[in-house]
Amino acid sequence: MSDTLGSFxxxxxxxxxxxxxxxxxxxxxxxxxxxxxxxxxxxxxxxEHFSSLTNDTFARELNRVETSASSYNVKEGSFGALxxxxxxxxxxxxxxxxxITYANEEFCKLSGYSxxxxxxxxxxxxxxxxxxxxxxxxxxxxxxxxxxxxxxIANMNRRAEIFWLDAFxxxxxxxxxxxxxxxxxxxDTTKLQEEVINKGQQLEQVESxxxxxxxxASLGTISAGIAHEINNPVAFISTDIRNIxxxxxxxxxxxxxxxxxxxxTKYEQFLGxxxxxxxxxxxVDYILDDYPRLIEETSEGIQRIKTIVQDLKAFxxxxxDEFLPxxxxxxxxxxxxxxRNELKYSIRIDKRFLxxxxxxxxxxxxxxxxxxxxxxxxxxxxxxxxxxxxxTEYDNGFVRVRIKDDGCGIDEATRSQIFEPFFTxxxxxxxxxxxxxxxxxxxxxxxxxxxxxxELGNGTEFIICLPVQxxxxxxxxxxxxxxxxxxxxxxxxxxxxxxxxxxxxxxKRVYDSQQSQKHTPPLDGSxxxxx
Ligand SMILES: Nc1ncnc2c1ncn2[C@@H]1O[C@H](COP(=O)(O)OP(=O)(O)OP(=O)(O)O)[C@@H](O)[C@H]1O
Ligand SMILES: [Mg+2]
Numbered sequence: 058m059s060d061t062l063g064s065f066x067x068x069x070x071x072x073x074x075x076x077x078x079x080x081x082x083x084x085x086x087x088x089x090x091x092x093x094x095x096x097x098x099x100x101x102x103x104x105e106h107f108s109s110l111t112n113d114t115f116a117r118e119l120n121r122v123e124t125s126a127s128s129y130n131v132k133e134g135s136f137g138a139l140x141x142x143x144x145x146x147x148x149x150x151x152x153x154x155x156x157i158t159y160a161n162e163e164f165c166k167l168s169g170y171s172x173x174x175x176x177x178x179x180x181x182x183x184x185x186x187x188x189x190x191x192x193x194x195x196x197x198x199x200x201x202x203x204x205x206x207x208x209x210i211a212n213m214n215r216r217a218e219i220f221w222l223d224a225f226x227x228x229x230x231x232x233x234x235x236x237x238x239x240x241x242x243x244x245d246t247t248k249l250q251e252e253v254i255n256k257g258q259q260l261e262q263v264e265s266x267x268x269x270x271x272x273x274a275s276l277g278t279i280s281a282g283i284a285h286e287i288n289n290p291v292a293f294i295s296t297d298i299r300n301i302x303x304x305x306x307x308x309x310x311x312x313x314x315x316x317x318x319x320x321x322t323k324y325e326q327f328l329g330x331x332x333x334x335x336x337x338x339x340x341v342d343y344i345l346d347d348y349p350r351l352i353e354e355t356s357e358g359i360q361r362i363k364t365i366v367q368d369l370k371a372f373x374x375x376x377x378d379e380f381l382p383x384x385x386x387x388x389x390x391x392x393x394x395x396x397r398n399e400l401k402y403s404i405r406i407d408k409r410f411l412x413x414x415x416x417x418x419x420x421x422x423x424x425x426x427x428x429x430x431x432x433x434x435x436x437x438x439x440x441x442x443x444x445x446x447x448x449t450e451y452d453n454g455f456v457r458v459r460i461k462d463d464g465c466g467i468d469e470a471t472r473s474q475i476f477e478p479f480f481t482x483x484x485x486x487x488x489x490x491x492x493x494x495x496x497x498x499x500x501x502x503x504x505x506x507x508x509x510x511x512e513l514g515n516g517t518e519f520i521i522c523l524p525v526q527x528x529x530x531x532x533x534x535x536x537x538x539x540x541x542x543x544x545x546x547x548x549x550x551x552x553x554x555x556x557x558x559x560x561x562x563x564x565k566r567v568y569d570s571q572q573s574q575k576h577t578p579p580l581d582g583s584x585x586x587x588x
Contacts, residue, residue, distance in 0.1 A: 158176065371425060406447065
């Protein structure tokens, strides 16, 4: 009985102990859970707070953090909970030797490597080689002073592609009880960087084009002066060569007479005396036959120089915005002269100029500029042999100039951009992309239209339509003059209004082929007479 009672008390005691230990363990577990929960909450709140801050503010705030082992015990290389909070970031940690100790999903995704492939390997396995030695020196200087480094880092992923990170890098000791190692919190900014790089490249291209167009502008200004300088000597060379021709003609007359009237022996003796290097009678005959050809060729060359100089002067003339009655056929001829170098010998020019084309009230140098650009564009579009057909037409107060080439043509997508400033498909130095944009503005200022018909592989035709007389400027009720139009649009005179009248309709400056054909029949030459 006493044995039974003794056993009962022992059991009772053991149960009490067990209960007591269970209670203590439970309390301990609850304490640890509450502590961790509070620490996590605390950290989440901070991270949330940091995320709302930017750049420097973020860095400053982070420096003030005193998160220690007691508030959140993050072990180096075990950022499970933290990385869940920071899922939006690419997170990685490294040991003091630069070996990767942790990488979250986002970091693995960006780098293209798995965790297993990253951990243990040095971080510079992702190096892009883009950053300079100074960049890295500055980076290490900051983080070694227990500060936060913030900046853009270019890394290279597994596929050898660059990916950009907007990164905060700082010692782990700033947010944990780790005594060494670093953490990197980063977001992917590859797209943004690519845009910045693209914009930078575009800017560089525009700058170089601007420089080129400035160069062309100053060349235009000085060419007027050069033309003037060339004009003077050319003028007296031209007079002198005419006189030389006349003198030679007289001397040739004497020589021919001597040969005819003199005794041949006396003639030969005479020739022997007059020339130190003996000249025989055949040579004299040759000279007498040949010199008129030489004089004629020289005169023709001088005439060509004169024409080019005059065309250049007209083209570069200042105050070219004065509207005066102008012979458009002469403008076309001048532009062809100036474009001679671009036209090469392989390009045939088919001129179909209307007889008695009425003068057009316009700024001659501006219209020449438009024609020159379209002719040069046509020449550039022809690879090898080809033809540029240039024709003029008159229709009810409007003059139409058609310039058609059988070159490469323009596809639809390009056609919609060719009038945009700086749009070019040519290499730097060959084209600035300003030609058609400026041409369009000039034609609009003249109350005309410029159209393009083109098909890839089938050549291009530009059609310029200009009113013979400019409309009188009348202020509208809104105070704007009726001649002021949106530079994106050109008035559509359709070439059949009476002179001085401009259609109130505005049409888009770029027509597609079908639309344009409604207004302007294609160039078949049937309505042209050749001059
Ligand atoms: N006749 C044509 N045939 C084919 N493409 C053409 C023709 N005319 C113009 N283009 C296209 O239109 C683009 C823009 O022409 P635009 O005259 O404005 O500039 P550009 O000739 O490139 O340079 P620049 O400022 O020296 O004139 C050209 O780069 C070319 O792609
Ligand atoms: Mg051009």
